[in-house]
Amino acid sequence: MENIYSKNDERSTVSSPWMSLCSLDSGDGNPQSPKIPDWVIKVLQQSKRTLVATRTDKKSISQLCPLFLEKAIKQFGEVNDIVRRKDGTMLIEAKDNTQAEKLQSINAIGDCEIKISLSTAQNTCKAIVYDSDMIHWDKEKLLESLADQGVTEIHNVKTSPRNNIHPNRSRNAERTSTPTFIVTFNRPTPPQHLKVGWLTIPTKEYVPEPIRCFQCQRYGHFRTSCKSTAICSRCSEPEHRPGPCKQDYKCINCEGSHSAAWKGCPVYKEELEIRKIGHRFKIPLLAVKKIYKSY
Incomplete structure (x- = not known):
């Protein structure tokens, strides 16, 4: 997989949360300070300047008049950016800490009572664990026993039978539990x-897969909210079901000779690295992507 360092050749060594999450080996067994690309440094610097505004009554903050919102915010000066989000919250990028x-x-x-704070993600995290026997354990009792370790939710990843000819049918099929x-x-x-009883189960960093629309094959949204024309994931032409496509491969995202679903696609790798940084440093993906695209 393409490394995040390839985004920019100019690198700097900094002291940051990055140090506790990755390290380089000099070859003699002694770890070295990792080289951080400029765009990641900017993400780290912004991590304490990205705020989320919410209403305490759980309604969408966008329902408030933007004139009043702007007036309240501007009493502390101009901000870098304000973005409405689909979940009813608002993203605010301050100029400085x-x-x-x-x-x-x-x-x-x-x-209207509101709250402006660092993203709730600042105080939460996710990890992946693998255990085939865990499928059979009582979820409620397991959650209760792991509460003292900070566990608040356990989600079993399930899969559907693959059906290349009728993908809609496969998505509606009965889903099967996995050891993940x-x-x-x-x-x-x-x-x-x-620590589950006498068992010690290792954890692994969780990075969610980039979201790809099954309608237009682009990244960043779901099919349910897509208004674009349906595109074939194989040839990038307007969708031509029923039956499998036999045209030459062409990715609509990078125009390479592969399916839009291929995880070796450079656009997929870019989306994945953005998600890695966003989740690792608890910064909204929209803010990370904006910085990434500026380099």
Whole structure:
């Protein structure tokens, strides 16, 4: 897989959370400080300047008049960016850490109570564990017993039978449990292992797969919200079901000679690296992607 360092050849050595998450070996057994590309350094610098605004009544903050929102925010100066999100929250990028701290003091817009804070992801994390016997354990009892280790949720990854001719049918088929579990913790970083009775189960960093639309084959959204024309994942032409496509491969994302679903696609790799950095440093993906695209 293409390394994130390939984004920019100019590298710097910095002290950051990155140090605790990766290291390089000099070849003689002595670890060296990792070389951090400029775009990742910028992500780290921005990590404490990206805020999320929410309403305490759980309604969409976008329903508030943008004039009042702007007035409340601008009392602390101009911000770099404000973005509405589909989940009803608002992403605010402050100019610096001082401004970010001041913005977090805003608790109301008119009669509406709001909260501006670092993303809740700052205090949570996920990890992957593999254990085939775990499928048979009582989930509620397991959650209760792991609460003192910070576990708040356990999700079993399930798969559907593959059906290349009728993919819609395969997605609606009965899903089968796998030995893979995604565990959520109420802490910034996951432990190296879970202790379940006498068992010690190692954990692995969780990075969700990039989202690819099965309608237009582009990344970043689901088919349910796509308004584009349906595209064949094999040849990039307008979809021509029924029956499997026999045209030459052409990826709609990079125009390479492969399917849009191929995980070796350079665009897929780019999306995956953006997600790795976003989840590793608890920064909204939209903010990470904006920095990545600017380099």
